[in-house]
Amino acid sequence: MRSGIQWTLIISILVAGFLSTASAAPDADGAAVYSKFGCQTCHGGHRGGTSRGPSLRSVATVWDEKTLPVYLQNPAAAREKNERLQKLSNRYAPTRMLQFEFKDEELKVLVKFLLQNSKSSSTQTKPAAN
Ligand code: HEC
Numbered sequence: 001m002r003s004g005i006q007w008t009l010i011i012s013i014l015v016a017g018f019l020s021t022a023s024a025a026p027d028a029d030g031a032a033v034y035s036k037f038g039c040q041t042c043h044g045g046h047r048g049g050t051s052r053g054p055s056l057r058s059v060a061t062v063w064d065e066k067t068l069p070v071y072l073q074n075p076a077a078a079r080e081k082n083e084r085l086q087k088l089s090n091r092y093a094p095t096r097m098l099q100f101e102f103k104d105e106e107l108k109v110l111v112k113f114l115l116q117n118s119k120s121s122s123t124q125t126k127p128a129a130n
Contacts, residue, residue, distance in 0.1 A: 030113020
């Protein structure tokens with residue numbers, strides 16, 4: 001009898017744990033893609049930047065869900081057309097933003113994660129030359 005109650009408890013804890021991760025999935029997946037590709041090496045574990053790459057905490061002030069995936073898939077091409085990116089990139093030279101091969105789903109959740117965890121344009125502090 002006693003072990004039956006224990007099993008019921010264990011199973012409900014497992015189900016509750018599964019449900020809570022399932023509902024947090026889009027954000028958690030984006031964070032997983034971020035660490036899988038090693039973005040933290042240059043942008044920091046909390047996206048606050050390092051000596052190798054800028055902070056990503058206000059990317060939503062200059063990128064949106066249409067432009068960010070284009071940049072992430074080909075940063076060099078975006079730099080050529082974008083003076084702000086050239087200046088930003090030169091600050092970290094010779095380190096440059098790398099080009100990655102993302103699966104569609106990875107890119108989607110990553111972009112969502114980056115934009116969601118970013119300041120909105122109302123709190124913008126630097127000029128948006130994008
Ligand atoms: C080798 C270091 C390095 C790695 C690894 C790296 N980045 Fe970058 N990233 C940079 C540098 C340097 C820049 C500055 C702009 C440039 O060089 O194009 C940058 C710029 C960016 C920007 C534009 C920021 C802005 O203000 O417009 C975004 C967004 C970004 N990186 C996201 C990522 C993501 C997501 C990953 C992982 C998939 C990643 N980076 C991995 C170095 C890196």
